[in-house]
Amino acid sequence: DLRQAVAAVKSGADDYMAKPVDLDELEAAIFDAIGPAEKQPADREARALPSGFVCESPAMRRVVETAGIVAASDAPVLILGESGSGKEVVAQLIHQWSARSGGPLVAANCAGLPESLVESELFGHTKGAFTGASQMRQGFFRAADGGTLFLDEIGELPLHLQPKLLRALESGQVTPVGSDVPVRVDTRLIAATNRDLGNEVESGRFRDDLYYRINVVELVVPPLVERQDDILPLANRFAAEFAGGPVRLSPQALQCLLAYLWPGNVRELRNAIQRSCLLCRGDVILPEHLPPKVAALAGGTVARAGRLSQVERAAILATLEECSGNRTHAAKKLGISRRSLIYKLHAIEEERQSGTTEGPTK
Numbered sequence: 001d002l003r004q005a006v007a008a009v010k011s012g013a014d015d016y017m018a019k020p021v022d023l024d025e026l027e028a029a030i031f032d033a034i035g036p037a038e039k040q041p042a043d044r045e046a047r048a049l050p051s052g053f054v055c056e057s058p059a060m061r062r063v064v065e066t067a068g069i070v071a072a073s074d075a076p077v078l079i080l081g082e083s084g085s086g087k088e089v090v091a092q093l094i095h096q097w098s099a100r101s102g103g104p105l106v107a108a109n110c111a112g113l114p115e116s117l118v119e120s121e122l123f124g125h126t127k128g129a130f131t132g133a134s135q136m137r138q139g140f141f142r143a144a145d146g147g148t149l150f151l152d153e154i155g156e157l158p159l160h161l162q163p164k165l166l167r168a169l170e171s172g173q174v175t176p177v178g179s180d181v182p183v184r185v186d187t188r189l190i191a192a193t194n195r196d197l198g199n200e201v202e203s204g205r206f207r208d209d210l211y212y213r214i215n216v217v218e219l220v221v222p223p224l225v226e227r228q229d230d231i232l233p234l235a236n237r238f239a240a241e242f243a244g245g246p247v248r249l250s251p252q253a254l255q256c257l258l259a260y261l262w263p264g265n266v267r268e269l270r271n272a273i274q275r276s277c278l279l280c281r282g283d284v285i286l287p288e289h290l291p292p293k294v295a296a297l298a299g300g301t302v303a304r305a306g307r308l309s310q311v312e313r314a315a316i317l318a319t320l321e322e323c324s325g326n327r328t329h330a331a332k333k334l335g336i337s338r339r340s341l342i343y344k345l346h347a348i349e350e351e352r353q354s355g356t357t358e359g360p361t362k
Contacts, residue, residue, distance in 0.1 A: 009346065014339075032339050053093070054237060057335050058335060059227050064090075066219055071094045071095075077189075077191070077219060078215045079193075079219045081220060081223070086265070087152065088152060091105075091107075091148075091192065095148040095190070100148055103145075106148070108149070108150070110157045120137060120139065124137050125177035125178050130178070142185055144187045148187070153194070169213055169214070223262070224265045228334070238269065238274065239273050239277060242278075243277045246283055247284070248285070257294065273285075275289070312344070316334065320345075
């Protein structure tokens, strides 16, 4: 029964199965217990994560695994995800793991380029090509020759320039503004956007031929709210970056971070920790050092230190019900490991039995 299972886990058992045993669940539990297959040393070295790269959640690990596979090719990659979720960090990872890592990684934000200068910025221009062109400019494509060009917010690229980008990708050549002579370039493209390009194609704001050309491999970076296991490691990393000395987050502050939904994703978390480090006069970050909308959760949604918040508890129970009680599927939907889900379910049950649960549970 459940009490025996909880006691077994507390005594060192890795997991437990409820009868009747679900075979998919059993398989997942076994692989959780024995760990991944041992890799060769050379493979581990080739796939070493950069210092400070956080990848604790299953959702982010899947993105990283796919990035490692596609890094070996020169195929264009389209990275999708909400603003601030870390699309450029994934692009940097692909470049670092590729055979082009010795070449340049050039990043350009299409949304930040004046429409009248986008073509010149991408493909370069000759001296005197237009008013103000007092000297030759090589452009992003030639600057990334032998390396990788990362075009962020590619959904903002003006429609009339999309055929020229398509031609450059298909021919491997660019023609600078003011010149009739094409220049050969060896550049791999990684594009990113927070828009739904499929809808953009249907509405006529993005060319379908360019969409299919850049979407050879598609990676989706999940929002931070779906990467609960990444929140605290990211917070600790940012705290170490901004504090200039040893600093830690109090249990109450940690609960606030876990309960907040982070609509601004990793960027918002980074800014929140930077603010906290500026306001913190000691070596402990308290809820009052966090942004008000995050700190407000300390007295409301967040329960006592060390207990699950109502938000987290409700999300777990709702997802479990949606998955008909299958813990493996529920863990995938929540973006946490199956073992983490089991521990959280134990905590919910213990709170229910002790009478400290706030609100109904199932």
